[in-house]
């Protein structure tokens with residue numbers, strides 16, 4: 370048999386499509402053995418059972434003692450109690466109504482004018498979903514422009530504030546934080562508040578909170594009498610919150626058909642809930658991750674959507690997979706150091722950047738191509754007789770897939786008919802379920818993130834000590850070295866040097882540079 374015909378046979382064997390929702394998955398270019406289905410049979414069954422229990426309201430996040438309910442957000446009938454169902458429905462309705470009232474001018478800016486822009490303040494799961502949605506499925510001319518404060522970088526915020534300029538008078542700010550205590554978001558909120566105040570605009574009449582009831586942010590919003598508050602629940606993880614108020618309000622303000630977005634995810638859920646493994650796209654994905662990385666994340670996932678609108682999808686999946694699967698311990702407490710590294714951008718752009726290494730370099734990855742069947746909404750345009758830009762995009766995708774396969778580089782291809790609210794919902798739903806299944810295959814809790822706390826704690830300590838360093842700087846004389854500052858404070862000299870250097874770079878200390886860090890001398894200003 371020729372290579373070509375064996376590829377064709379394998380393609381037919383491992384190509385699964387769901388025609389009614391315009392989706393297909395092709396795993397034929399993955400190098401798995403068919404025995405995988407049998408060797409993993411017990412884990413696969415357990416994954417289905419775990420997922421069933423999770424969707425039924427089990428405490429699927431044991432370390433935090435929480436239910437995991439993101440599947441209920443797009444099908445509230447699944448919610449384990451009538452109260453939860455009512456809360457989900459009411460919150461969705463309230464966010465959509467709020468956006469409709471903003472669009473209709475029933476909710477107005479403090480100056481009596483319609484809101485023209487939205488500013489989202491949030492980070493991680495409280496920003497990535499809204500950013501993905503904004504990039505992928507908002508209309509070309511959305512009813513409101515949108516910006517993000519998704520970091521505590523003052524320069525980044527200054528640039529956005531400058532772009533908004535006087536339009537801050539008709540800008541609606543959404544402060545989004547599940548915990549309501551994330552410092553970057555707190556800072557962003559205070560910076561936004563200052564930007565409004567600088568232009569004499571009443572911030573409280575322009576700001577909405579999306580946060581857990583009773584959180585620090587919630588209390589602040591109540592105390593200041595903010596325009597509106599929408600709840601986040603402890604049974605929705607930040608990285609799976611795009612279909613809660615976190616995502617729905619921003620999407621609705623942007624003119625996205627939110628119900629279609631949810632419907633797409635619900636449809637993918639329905640397709641991947643009960644199907645046999647060989648037809649179950651979410652389980653097939655999980656099994657491919659398992660086979661490629663030997664169940665240990667030995668291969669990175671390179672996400673290559675050939676569609677500009679999906680450029681943020683790899684970033685979105687980076688959090689979804691790496692926060693969910695990147696775990697030190699398994700569910701039995703054994704040290705496993707699990708995870709799957711995710712990166713990517715878009716094709717064909719990346720062919721002119723790193724695809725060289727993918728084809729010829731270290732073989733430590735598998736690619737996930739995302740193919741979008743429909744080229745464009747507008748009339749066709751031929752770049753040369755008989756060929757459109759869209760033909761080229763397709764050609765480059767197929768060509769790269771072939772070129773990788775020739776060198777034994779694995780790839781999966783997902784195809785959707787077009788990028789719209791429904792299909793983006795499908796893709797998000799697909800990967801969420803694949804993550805859940807894979808977590809069972811490798812026996813980790815996909816729904817907590819204990820490792821994130823260590824950096825936050827160290828940063829808190831650092832900032833506290835920086836205050837002590839500032840207070841300890843000598844007011845006169847030749848200044849003090851990092852060792853001299855650190856000694857009496859009982860802190861690390863390297864930290865003290867970085868703190869004092871940062872203060873000096875920002876006008877809060879004076880630096881007399883020596884020949885080495887140990888000889889640098891710092892003074893109060």
Ligand SMILES: O=P(O)(O)OC[C@H]1O[C@H](O)[C@H](O)[C@@H](O)[C@@H]1O
Nearest residue numbers: 493494495546547548551607821
């Ligand atoms: O929504 P928030 O509570 O502000 O959290 C924002 C993000 O930061 C945390 O550190 C977590 O690692 C993320 O999962 C979360 O999405």
